[in-house]
Amino acid sequence: MKSKWFTLLSIMVLFSLLAACGGGGGSTANTGNTGSAGESPGNGAAEAPSGGEGVTTVQFWHSLGGKNGEYMDALIQRFNESHEDIEVVGTFQGSYDETVTKLQQAIASGTGPDVSMLERAYVQMFADAEVLEDLTPYLEQSGISADDFTPGLMGHSYFNDKLVSLPLNRSTPILHVNKTLLDELGLSVPTTWEEMKEVANALVVKEGNEFKRYGVSMPYDTWYPIAMISQAGGTFFNEDNTSIGFGDNGAGEKVFSYLKDLQSTGALYYPPAQDSGNIVNSMFVEGKVGMIFQSTGSIGGLASTVDFDYVTAFLPKDEVHANPTGGANVTLLSSSKNKDAAWEFIRWMEMEEEGGLEFILQSGYLPFTKQMVESAKMQELWAKEPNRKVAYDQLEFAVDTNKDVAWPEIMHEFFSAIEAIMYDSKDIPSTLDTFKKETERILAQ
Amino acid sequence: MISTSLQTLRETMAFPPTWIPASPQWGNFVEAMNAGPFLTYFKNSVVVTGSILILQFLVMIPAAYAFAKYKFPGKTVLFGMILLAFMIPGQVTFIPVYLMMAEWGLVKTLLPQVIPFVSNAFGIFLLRQYFMQIPEEIIEAARLDNASEFNIMRKIMIPMSGPALATIALFSFVSHWNDYFWPLVMTDSAEVRPLTLGIAMLRETEGISNWHIIMAGNVMLVVPILLVYLFCSKHIVKAFVYSGIK
Numbered sequence: 001m002k003s004k005w006f007t008l009l010s011i012m013v014l015f016s017l018l019a020a021c022g023g024g025g026g027s028t029a030n031t032g033n034t035g036s037a038g039e040s041p042g043n044g045a046a047e048a049p050s051g052g053e054g055v056t057t058v059q060f061w062h063s064l065g066g067k068n069g070e071y072m073d074a075l076i077q078r079f080n081e082s083h084e085d086i087e088v089v090g091t092f093q094g095s096y097d098e099t100v101t102k103l104q105q106a107i108a109s110g111t112g113p114d115v116s117m118l119e120r121a122y123v124q125m126f127a128d129a130e131v132l133e134d135l136t137p138y139l140e141q142s143g144i145s146a147d148d149f150t151p152g153l154m155g156h157s158y159f160n161d162k163l164v165s166l167p168l169n170r171s172t173p174i175l176h177v178n179k180t181l182l183d184e185l186g187l188s189v190p191t192t193w194e195e196m197k198e199v200a201n202a203l204v205v206k207e208g209n210e211f212k213r214y215g216v217s218m219p220y221d222t223w224y225p226i227a228m229i230s231q232a233g234g235t236f237f238n239e240d241n242t243s244i245g246f247g248d249n250g251a252g253e254k255v256f257s258y259l260k261d262l263q264s265t266g267a268l269y270y271p272p273a274q275d276s277g278n279i280v281n282s283m284f285v286e287g288k289v290g291m292i293f294q295s296t297g298s299i300g301g302l303a304s305t306v307d308f309d310y311v312t313a314f315l316p317k318d319e320v321h322a323n324p325t326g327g328a329n330v331t332l333l334s335s336s337k338n339k340d341a342a343w344e345f346i347r348w349m350e351m352e353e354e355g356g357l358e359f360i361l362q363s364g365y366l367p368f369t370k371q372m373v374e375s376a377k378m379q380e381l382w383a384k385e386p387n388r389k390v391a392y393d394q395l396e397f398a399v400d401t402n403k404d405v406a407w408p409e410i411m412h413e414f415f416s417a418i419e420a421i422m423y424d425s426k427d428i429p430s431t432l433d434t435f436k437k438e439t440e441r442i443l444a445q
Numbered sequence: 446m447i448s449t450s451l452q453t454l455r456e457t458m459a460f461p462p463t464w465i466p467a468s469p470q471w472g473n474f475v476e477a478m479n480a481g482p483f484l485t486y487f488k489n490s491v492v493v494t495g496s497i498l499i500l501q502f503l504v505m506i507p508a509a510y511a512f513a514k515y516k517f518p519g520k521t522v523l524f525g526m527i528l529l530a531f532m533i534p535g536q537v538t539f540i541p542v543y544l545m546m547a548e549w550g551l552v553k554t555l556l557p558q559v560i561p562f563v564s565n566a567f568g569i570f571l572l573r574q575y576f577m578q579i580p581e582e583i584i585e586a587a588r589l590d591n592a593s594e595f596n597i598m599r600k601i602m603i604p605m606s607g608p609a610l611a612t613i614a615l616f617s618f619v620s621h622w623n624d625y626f627w628p629l630v631m632t633d634s635a636e637v638r639p640l641t642l643g644i645a646m647l648r649e650t651e652g653i654s655n656w657h658i659i660m661a662g663n664v665m666l667v668v669p670i671l672l673v674y675l676f677c678s679k680h681i682v683k684a685f686v687y688s689g690i691k
Contacts, residue, residue, distance in 0.1 A: 059633075066649035066658075070480065092646050094629050102630060105540055109547035111633060278654055301649075 056086050056341040059113035061093045061102070063328065064169065071362040078354055079345060086341045088115075096122075096328065107131050107335060114336035115345060117168060117328045120156040121407050126331070127159035128405045133332040134162040138343045144351065150368050150392075153325060155400030165329035166350055167368040169359075171296045172325045172398065173223055174391050175315050180308035181290045189313045193231070193258060196291075196316045200267035203290040214269035216262070217283060218293035220276035220422075222414050223324055226402055227293075227315055228255040230322035236401040242443055245401070247436045254318075256421050256428045263422070270422045295326060296391040300364040303387065312387040314394050321397040327365060366392055406442050413438045446667070450474070450660035473661040477647060480658070483665070485636060486643035490669075493558045493628075493639055494621045500563045501617060502610075508569050510598055513576035514584060524573075531566030539630050546631065557631040558639070562621065568613040575609040576602060615677045619670055640666050 064072045069092060076090040093099040096119035103126070106112040118126060126132050139146065146154065146163060153167040177189050181203060190196035200215025218224040226236055234251025237244060246252040262268035269289055271279045281298060283289045285305050293315065303310060315323050330349065336342050349355045350369065357372050359365075361381055367373045373392065382389040404410070417435040420426040451469040477483075511517075512524055538561075546557040579602065587597050603610065625641045632638050644662040648654060 065646045066480075066655060068649065069646055089634070091634055092642075094642075094645065098629060105543050105630065106547075106633070109544045111547045111552055278656075 054085055056338045058086060058088045058115060058338055058342045058345050060088050060090045060115045060117075060345065061099060061113045062090060062117040063093060063096050063099045063119070064117075065092060068169070068363045071359050074362075075349065075355065075359045078358070079348055082354070083344070083348075086344060088345050107333070110335065112333050112335050114333060114338055114342040116331055116333060118165060118331050119328045120165075120167075120170070120326065121402065121411070123156050123165045123329055123331070124159055124403060124405045125408060127162070127164045131334050132159075132164040133334045133336070133339065134164065135166065135332060135343075135346075136163050138332075138347070139163070142343075142347050142351075144347070148351075148369050148371065150366065150370065150373065150395060152395030152398030153366065153368050155325065155398065156329060156403060165331045166346065167366075168328055168330040168349070168356070169363065169365040170325055170327035170329075170368060171365055172323050172391055172394060173227055173293050173315060174296055174323075174394060175313045176284060176292045176294050176298065176302060177311050177313055178284065178287060178290050178306075178308055179311045181287065183309070189311065190291075190316050191314070192316050193318045197258075197262065197267065200262060200291065201265055204266045206266060211266045211269075213287070214283075214289045215267040216291045216293070217269040217271060217280045217289045219280050220271060220273045220418070222402075222411055222418065223295075223326060224293045225255060225259075225414075225418060227323050228258075228318070230324070230399045230401055231315070231318040231320060233319040235399075237404055237443075241404050243440045244436050247432055252432045253428055256432070260421065260425070260428070273419070273423075296366065296388075297327075297364065299385075299387055299391070303385070310387070312390045314390065314397075321394075322399045323394055323397055324400065324402070325366075325395070325398050364388060366395065404443070406445070409442055410439050413442070446660050446663055449656055450664045452657050470657065473657050474665070477658050477661040477665070480647055480662075481643050482635065483640070483643055486638060486640045487665075489555060489637055490622060490639040490641075493555055494618055496555075496559045497562045497621050498614060498617060500559070501565045501568060502614075504564050505568045505572055505613070506598060506603065508564075509572035509576055510594075510602055512569065512573045513579075514581075527566045527569055530564075531570065535627055539627065543630060552631065552633050553637065555637050558628050558637075561627075562617075565613070565617060568617065571613060572606065572609055575606045579605055611677045615674065618673050622670055623666075 060076070062069075062072055073090060076088050079088055080086070091113070093102045099117065100119070100122050103112060103116060103118075112131075123132070149157075149167060152172075153170050157163055157165050157167065175189075179189070182189065182199065185202055187199045187202055188195075190199045196216065203213060203215040204211065205213035229236060229246045229251050232246075232251040232254045234246030234249055234255075236246065239245070244252070246255075259268060259270075263270055269283070271283075277294070280289070280292050280294060281302065284292045284294075285302065287308065296312075299312060314321060330346055332339065332342055332346060349359075351371070353375070356368065357375060357377065360367050360372060361377055367378055372378055382392075402411075413435055417431050420431045421428055448466060450473055451471070452466040452473075453470055512520065542557070542561055543552070546552050546560075551557050551560075583601060584597055587601060592600070622639075623641060624639075625645065628639050628642055629645075632642075644659065644666055647659045647662050
């Protein structure tokens with residue numbers, strides 16, 4: 001009886017011993033704020049305030065995991081090796097949304113970082129809260145012009161004429177095509193909605209009541225409907241941001257009835273909401289669907305896993321070519337105490353050859369300066385992998401129509417509308433009408 | 446999960462899924478391990494969950510004993526407050542707690558992951574119910590023999606409530622070992638983060654998720670839970686066998 005509990009207790013004591021010798025170093029250094037020894041290189045440096053040994057520490061928060069996270073770590077390491085007086089500490093803060101949550105509470109409590117990655121759609125919200133530094137003077141001071149950046153990616157960088165963020169890991173949706181399947185059926189890659197409808201229907205294989213192959217698919221996201229709304233001549237918000245810009249001109253109805261029409265014949269597979277991106281990717285890899293709308297971020301992964309002829313193409317146009325952009329920007333926070341060092345990091349990452357360019361080449365995100373585009377390395381890569389160039393070329397048609405402080409809130413309502421139409425086959429005009437009213441209510445606040 | 450952790454990326458995407466990997470990819474584990482300071486993450490997880498367990502027991506047992514066997518003014522009100530405490534989800538309290546921790550300069554340490562969990566309302570409640578079943582006579586007898594209250598707890602209450610304690614320990618361990626949200630919002634640097642956040646870092650932000658690597662990480666996360674479960678379940682059974690007085 002007794003011995004049993006002593007075993008349990010002794011194990012606990014063991015835990016606490018571990019706690020004492022393991023965590024002790026870190027926590028005592030913190031409470032005592034001695035900041036002297038710093039045996040663990042990362043922690044020790046992070047603790048030391050900017051004065052110690054003339055090294056300024058810059059905290060950088062990002063949302064990159066997996067391979068892209070490793071490329072980002074490598075970038076930070078390259079920076080630290082080339083800068084003796086600045087140490088950048090990069091910390092992964094979860095997904096884009098989780099990073100936003102973290103930033104909100106950290107800024108409020110004065111423990112925010114110096115530099116942060118911010119998903120482009122949230123830039124407006126933080127800029128409105130006046131926590132982002134205006135970068136214009138810094139650009140001037142370093143002799144950089146805003147024209148040096150890829151124009152299609154600057155849509156979310158301005159707020160009230162202030163430049164509050166610069167593009168970093170940016171992507172855009174494109175059409176990924178299983179060329180082998182299309183060739184077998186003698187089809188060419190669609191460039192318009194009409195052609196896409198024909199091709200997608202031709203790809204459908206149905207046995208009994210079961211679809212063995214679908215024509216086209218896209219992840220459950222607002223990105224793709226927004227692209228199509230712009231292609232059909234609508235905008236997400238109207239000009240003075242008081243309502244939606246695709247209700248009265250019929251663009252919204254056109255998009256969703258087009259999608260429902262495709263869905264009814266199996267030409268469109270609309271995936272379940274949970275994990276839709278992965279589902280769509282794996283169906284594409286397995287040849288269960290011939291074409292997908294998907295981010296440029298998938299090119300590298302798809303190219304290395306598929307065993308068929310894989311090409312990318314512009315999103316098909318309706319009235320016009322149009323596509324939104326995605327990914328994240330980099331921002332300098334007003335609360336930073338080391339703005340000069342933080343700016344040096346941003347400048348280096350944006351402009352220097354061994355900075356962002358290397359990261360872009362590795363990760364497959366879009367090149368964000370003209371200098372990068374013209375660089376020999378980029379041109380070489382594009383010659384080797386033309387699939388990647390397609391995405392950059394498409395930026396000519398980049399639009400940013402979902403720009404508003406209230407976008408994150410409206411996004412949830414838009415998701416509900418998409419669900420109602422795509423999953424529950426609710427009446428399109430009345431669903432969009434409800435969404436319009438809801439949007440107007442939120443925008444009026 | 447174990448199967449996926451040994452597959453190649455191509456295999457993880459196959460539909461229908463394959464169960465037995467064609468050739469086990471042990472390298473996935475190495476790759477997962479190399480993706481970050483996993484030893485540090487593991488150590489942090491052990492330290493945090495271990496400390497929570499110890500501190501919880503130190504607080505919970507006397508509290509439950511007091512609620513079960515003492516009469517004092519305000520007892521029902523206090524107990525009601527404890528019941529209320531375990532109905533409030535962590536998502537509601539994290540902002541005030543974070544602000545408090547930031548004020549005290551603790552966000553770069555392990556402490557914010559431990560302090561809020563020192564009192565375990567559910568545990569106090571469960572243990573109180575269990576203590577109440579233990580006959581008053583045994584305690585009276587011990588008091589007549591001049592046993593101190595501490596000794597009564599140690600020699601009578603604890604041994605007789607083995608199953609309850611093992612259950613609470615298991616629940617508490619599993620929930621804190623697997624916790625993702627709380628450590629994420631409470632910590633600002635990689636050095637103090639637990640294994641769950643390390644695994645999350647394996648996930649791709651955009652593009653194709655490397656499920657085989659993620660699953661290799663998950664296997665590392667789950668194995669300790671299985672070990673603790675095996676250990677605890679043995680004790681739960683034993684405790685049932687030995688607790689004779691009813």
